[in-house]
Amino acid sequence: xxxxxxxxxxxxxxxxxxxxxxxxxxxxxxxxxxxxxxxxxxxxxxxxxxxxxxxxxxxxxxxxxxxxxxxxxxxxxxxxxxxxxxxxxxxxxxxxxxxxxxxxxxxxxxxxxxxxxxxxxxxxxxxxxxxxxxxxxxxxxxxxxxxxxxxxxxxxxxxxxxxxxxxxxxxxxxxxxxxxxxxxxxxxxxxxxxxxxxxxxxxxxxxxxxxxxxxxxxxxxxxxxxxxxxxxxxxxxxxxxxxxxxxxxxxxxxxxxxxxxxxxxxxxxxxxxxxxxxxxxxxxxxxxxxxxxxxxxxxxxxxxxxxxxxxxxxxxxxxxx
Numbered sequence: 001x002x003x004x005x006x007x008x009x010x011x012x013x014x015x016x017x018x019x020x021x022x023x024x025x026x027x028x029x030x031x032x033x034x035x036x037x038x039x040x041x042x043x044x045x046x047x048x049x050x051x052x053x054x055x056x057x058x059x060x061x062x063x064x065x066x067x068x069x070x071x072x073x074x075x076x077x078x079x080x081x082x083x084x085x086x087x088x089x090x091x092x093x094x095x096x097x098x099x100x101x102x103x104x105x106x107x108x109x110x111x112x113x114x115x116x117x118x119x120x121x122x123x124x125x126x127x128x129x130x131x132x133x134x135x136x137x138x139x140x141x142x143x144x145x146x147x148x149x150x151x152x153x154x155x156x157x158x159x160x161x162x163x164x165x166x167x168x169x170x171x172x173x174x175x176x177x178x179x180x181x182x183x184x185x186x187x188x189x190x191x192x193x194x195x196x197x198x199x200x201x202x203x204x205x206x207x208x209x210x211x212x213x214x215x216x217x218x219x220x221x222x223x224x225x226x227x228x229x230x231x232x233x234x235x236x237x238x239x240x241x242x243x244x245x246x247x248x249x250x251x252x253x254x255x256x257x258x259x260x261x262x263x264x265x266x267x268x269x270x271x272x273x274x275x276x277x278x279x280x281x282x283x284x285x286x287x288x289x290x291x292x293x294x295x296x297x298x299x300x301x302x303x304x305x306x307x308x309x310x311x312x313x314x315x316x317x318x319x320x321x
Contacts, residue, residue, distance in 0.1 A: 004050035005296050008275060010081070011175030012200040013154055015123065017081050019271070020296060021053035022046045022289075023206055023282030027068060028061025034284055036068060043072040045286045047079060049293060055178075055204070055280045057085035057128055058113050062094045066116035074118060083176070083204075084113050085128035085158060101131030101139035110146050124176055126156035136164050137171050144172040156204075162195040174201050181205035181277070183214060183266055183308075184235075184247045184316040197276060205270050208279035211235075214266040216248045234318035243317035250311050260298050263288075267295035272305060 007016040027039040043054070054073075056065045066084060073080050086109035089097040106127075113122065125146065127139055146152040154175035157168055168174050177196050179188050185207065196203045211230055212218055221231055221238055230236040235244060251262040251269075258265065263281075270279045281292045300308075 005293060007052075008202070008278065010124065010202050011154060011173065013173075013175055015081055015154065017053035017202075017278060018051045019278060020051065020267070020293060021055055021083075021204065021278055021280035022051050023280040024054055024056045024065055024069060025060045026282045027284055028065035036071075039068060039284055040072040042284055042286050042289060043069070046289055047073075047076060049289070051293070052079060053081045053083070053278065053280070055083045055206070057088070057126075058109055058116075059085075059088040059090050059128065062090050063112070063116055066113055070116055070118040077119060081123045082117070082119070083124035083126060083156065083178075084117070084122055085126040085156075085178075086110065086113065087126075087128035087131065087158075099129045099131045101127060101134040101136075103138055103142035103145075106139060106142035107146070110151055114151060121150060122152045124154045124156050125152040126158050126176070126178060127160075128158050130157070130160055130164060136160075136167050140168040140171040140174075147172065162191045165192070165195050165199070165201070169199055169201075174199070176202040176204050178204040178206055178280075180207045180320060181270060181273075181279075182208045182210045183251065183269055183312065184210045184244065185320060193274070193277075197274065201276070203274070203277045205277055205279040208270045208281050209263055209266050210247065213241075213244065214247060214251055215261070215263040216252060219245065219248070233321070235316065235320070237318060240318035244313075246313045247316070250308065254304065254308065258298060258304075260294075261291055263291055264295040264298055265300075267292060268298040268300050269305070269308060271295065272300050 005018040005020050008019055010017050027034050056069050087099055089100050091097055130136055143155050155172055156176035158178040181188050209215055221236055224231050251265040254265045255262045267279055283289050
């Protein structure tokens with residue numbers, strides 16, 4: 001079993017979160033079938049191993065994920081730092097109705113999340129996606145009101161650009177930015193990561209394993225369940241997979257040198273990009289949880305990081321969505 005993960009400060013506040021968090025999305029939707037009892041066992045195992053930072057959203061499973069988290073941690077909230085999100089609007093049957101950052105929607109969405117989770121206050125509340133029809137200042141102003149009411153402790157944004165981050169931060173301090181970041185998704189490098197570092201914003205890396213691709217376990221579209229959304233993801237089309245195998249070879253070669261797994265190398269690389277960067281890999285399996293946590297023990301020296309940089313393909317085949 002991996003040793004207890006170290007902790008880092010969330011933004012510039014007083015909350016300490018585990019250096020590696022846990023993404024809960026796949027326990028409700030998108031990555032094939034799941035079973036609640038098994039998911040709860042895995043969540044409990046993560047908490048027992050020192051992970052305290054758990055990430056969900058109101059749209060995952062159309063509310064199911066928040067209810068699942070609420071059930072799993074009902075008697076353990078004192079050990080959990082919970083992040084959830086609003087903004088992706090879905091109908092009763094799960095259909096997608098776009099993005100809303102309207103102030104009245106922010107308030108309504110928060111109330112529904114509090115109810116599903118069974119808590120009085122959310123530790124970190126993200127705008128899941130920003131609404132292009134609403135100025136970011138208005139959305140964050142409504143989020144600030146939730147802080148003032150004691151319903152939310154810290155604010156975050158997801159998939160925002162540097163200008164949006166700065167404008168939001170002027171309305172209320174932004175504690176975290178969550179955006180996809182991995183060896184095959186490096187668009188945030190440069191201006192976005194620099195802005196987070198400058199403003200003291202924790203960068204939360206979702207899909208740090210490239211939606212599982214960097215583990216080397218999905219080398220063919222048929223490796224995915226029929227109801228797995230990756231079957232329709234451009235990067236998991238057969239032609240793209242062939243090109244993207246370069247990334248897998250890179251982590252496999254480094255893993256062989258380090259006596260590690262490809263997943264551990266991919267996670268160790270993200271961890272090495274900055275102490276303010278917190279990856280949140282997700283899994284439904286306890287043995288994968290343990291594998292992920294061992295990435296914290298892997299030492300990538302400067303020569304290793306340089307080797308990876310030199311061998312990284314310039315482009316990833318296929319769009320992120």
